[in-house]
Amino acid sequence: MSINEIQDELIAEFSMLTDWVDKYEYLIQLGKDLPPIDPQYKTDDHLIKGCQSKVWLHAELKQDGKIYFTADSDAIISKGLVSLVIRILSGHTPEEIAKADLYCIDRIGLKEHLSPTRSNGLVSMIKQMKLYAIAFQSQLKHA
């Protein structure tokens, strides 16, 4: 599925959840379902700056030319948010990730997590994933 197809799927899933409690319970569940990160990547080098909670993110460019992300957080809502973004971006090429427009965040009712305040991690998470994508992009170009 393309990045936008996944986003549309998420919009459809979240549209079933009418009130905020259901949405956050779903987000918490996404956090719980996030596959664990390899403990060797749970270091300060892998922390995303700009989150009030700790969010570790690891990116790997595999043989298939696609980036695979793994992550963890000490806060379950942050973990749910990072899980959500991983579902959208992981398994795509650096180019696709770098130019992705994450329009679904607003549409699924998590807009308040997009304000670029220091307590909020979502903007930093997306930015960090795109930075990885851009770094891998230039690595591939020079390879």
Place this chain on the structure above:
Amino acid sequence: MNTLSTISAFTYQHKRIADYFPALQQKVYGQPLIYFDNAATTQKPQTVIDAIARYYSTINSNVHRGVHYLSQLATEASEETRRRVARFIHARYAHEIIFTRGTTESINLVAYSYSKAFLKPGDNVVISAMEHHSNIVPWQIACEDHGATLRVIPMNERGELLLDELDHLVDEHTRMLAITWISNSLGTVNPVREIIEKAHQLNIPVLIDAAQAAPHMPIDVQAIDCDFLAFSGHKMYGPTGIGVLYGKEEWLDRMPPYQGGGEMIKSVRFEKTEYNDLPFKFEAGTPHIEGTVCLQAALDFLESLPLADAFAYEQQLLEYATRQVSQIPGLRIIGQAAEKASILSFIIEGTHPYDVGVLLDKMGIAVRTGHHCTQPVMDFFGIPGTVRVSLAVYNTPAEIDRLTSCLDKALSMLK
């Protein structure tokens, strides 16, 4: 859970005090707003909001230099605030009141100017383990600039300073003791009178960070005999961007200016500039005139409550809140000092403060989560942060009850 309160909401002229605060009448996410982030900033009563509009509708003009009518009115209103603040904290002279942008700038002013005059290599500055970053970093910078060292008074698990340690920490090279009156992350009320007395026996001047104290307790700078005291207008129902530095005349006179510019000079020649007298020596540039003038409205409001009644009410509310949240399983209060005021910090087993804060927000309750600009305090307790409920006079026992039921709801979602 027992939700019966023996106290009722604070009333003022037969109305709930919250009714005087327009921002508190709002709904957020469809829920009535409950505002528990008062240690960060308080909401403003209508009288303060009106004063701001009135200032710009009438006497707005630049102060001090003008010969014209409006400038004289604005100058007089500013200087009246200075006298008013001096009375509020019982300073000897109005010129011991310096207007700043807030507590942070007040402390930076002292850390810069005092240290430039008095701090030498080999000297030390003593602070405490529960200081806000604003009362740590300026002193770290000053120590680095002047070859001095920073020493820290430790605290115990309840969040009380170990004052016996003070005797070992201070010596003949200690040039300043800078300490908070009320901890913004723990709520601890420090025995400042006793600390200042000890310091003065060794001729060490003391700066008191009163950012959290000014809105919640009576302040008498002559009674406690502090040398400097700093606080912010916006944490005591006043405008943002206006703060106060009180300094004893004998210290301020011997300190060089903090910033150069207009108003702080007597005469300027390229060879040599002669500085103005107190307080203007420390007030370079056009000040925050509107904030200064309208700080008066905030003091009027506080004093009309009257102060003593408001503070007694807040204390009862804090005790009630402490009792109620303590019944939540797994909840641990961070900061259990014998003397506390207005601040209730906690963590709940198995949850991150951020998660709790996000869910409370969705239920209309504004709390602060994180380290509250006191990272060393969080490191001491080995926690990433706390959920902080900070109270003001307009908060009610019913709001505390709503907090506990919303905490129950949040926990059921998180576990």
